[in-house]
Amino acid sequence: GENVEQHPSTLSVQEGDSAVIKCTYSDSASNYFPWYKQELGKRPQLIIDIRSNVGEKKDQRIAVTLNKTAKHFSLHITETQPEDSAVYFCAGLSNDYKLSFGAGTTVTVRA
């Protein structure tokens, strides 16, 4: 099955700076990689995703890059704001339809 590793586990950034979270996956057959944001006491919510036939995708201040050869993908948040503070989870969907999650990154944006 798929094994997704996520780094770092915690990330503190100054407001306005960029934040980068990296994930690696083990199953080369995985073809879909979503990122979820979970604010304290709330449900995980999909913020961006990327498919294996695309190398990069951007949505306003967030972007995701995928390197299929190296089997890693990253989340980039630019111009961070206090409301970006949350736990972020990466995940990979393999051909057996199971979504495997990373352990999460707690992002704190300092005002």
Place this chain on the structure above:
Amino acid sequence: ETGVTQTPRHLVMGMTNKKSLKCEQHLGHNAMYWYKQSAKKPLELMFVYNFKEQTENNSVPSRFSPECPNSSHLFLHLHTLQPEDSALYLCASSQDLGVGNYGYTFGSGTRLTVV
């Protein structure tokens, strides 16, 4: 709350109690999932249902018993739990299983404490 609704939001139960968690979605999704979320660990897939048929039991102890009476409702029956079962239990749904399935919708979870 729209999308996927879970009840109760919080539950405290003794090790000899029997309780049930409920998940409901009216998104027209055909697949539903139970995940366990513990601190500092990845979300752990517990059960998968597709068109109300169980397709995955991820080596979950028998003290957790799922039930899916229809595609819109999913239950997790709990009995004789252990303190280490304390966690946030998340329900999710998706349109379908397989590579054509993009995006899970999560519920807000049930925070379970076993005392």
